[in-house]
Amino acid sequence: MFKPVEDLSTARILVSNDDGITAPGIKILERVARSISKDVWVVAPETEQSAVAHSLTIRRPLRIRRVSRRRYAVDGTPTDSVLLAINHLLKDKKPHLVLSGVNRGGNLGEDVTYSGTVAAAMEATLLGVPAIAFSQMLSPGQAVKWDTAEYFAADIIRRVTAVGWAKNVLINVNFPDLHHEQVTGIEVVRQGRRKLGDELMERQDPRGEPYVWIGAQRAEDRGQEGTDLEAVHRGAISVTPLCTDLTSRRTMQELEKVFP
Template identity: 60%
Template structure:
């Protein structure tokens, strides 16, 4: 779909996530897809796989469990799920586009490198299928506004698919955890800086041994205009195009010059 528009109404959609086959955000995204697309398939991890990144299971066999028609659970990672969906479950008629999420918790700043939600979309893109990752920036709130993602996702998808995007790019969408009517708009953003939500809390187990919980402290991102976290903090929906090409152009140019 590189640089071209995309007719979502005629698409076969594959949905995956990292929160597992029974996650509420997955059900939200299923309803969204069923409302806007021709055909919807779900292939998601059997259990929660948050923060597993783009990991692939190599040391044991994987199992696929058919939950219902066009709905499958995989006892592996988000990457495993998308790979098996495209190359096995839907091999005879692959998906036209992949949606990942809706994740419980934001995927902003450097968190995208840990995210299984983003990794599922990355795997689809590597397999030649355009993909969008969706997350709801909950920040430990008592009230979770899933309805905001459900209301706004069709408009986000409509705009993205009308415009299209390059083949080696993943679209990363983050919804603010606000009532739908309180959302201030949709904004194209860059990936923010800072190691978000990866704090460490030290404790002891019942035997007195030291233990550590990761990712349990509040976010401490730098807030800069035009970045994903700043847009969400203002109540906007952030859309960040993430490139799968990790090459740093200026450094490559300088390195080539130095090696002549």
């Protein structure tokens, strides 16, 4: 079990993301972290790495650029960033907590398998550090309601880290597309179902060559109560524990009958 963080004010906190070191969401999360602790480090991708999932760079060397005091950019993925932070930059004193985000856009349902934001938290979990991923829902063509994440994140961090959880679990938090005063509450819910890539757009480039663009359209199931999708679309903040162990225990039992 990850033990509760008894005193966040003295905890070392690592902040990362998948939108890149200059993204507005990571600046918000850094401010939130600094309101909790004085020992805050930021190690994030040099450029946007959305939907890279849990990719690890192994075919080329990685470069680390010092941006400012306790702030570093990595020319790799979110997984690379967290790995280098914990096992290289902070190896003499590893972080007590990793915060990933705040992502520009939700990470709900099956999104979590593609998400670099969730992957950064997953990498920390695999390295033995408790982690929380944060994402902010948005509407196309409208300003992102960053005030919601900034208003609620610190309280969520304090309340979540006050309890321990299993060492193969990370916490996934999604803020609804509402300003903070409109949020209906904070709910612990399970992962829903939402699949990216149902809309494929076939076009031709200026040279007449065909290409296919994966669209943003998703098939969603918002009607299932108790899921992250249903909660955020009802105006609540969703808190979902995700397990890094993907084993299906039920299927194991069935296969054991076939392979006694």
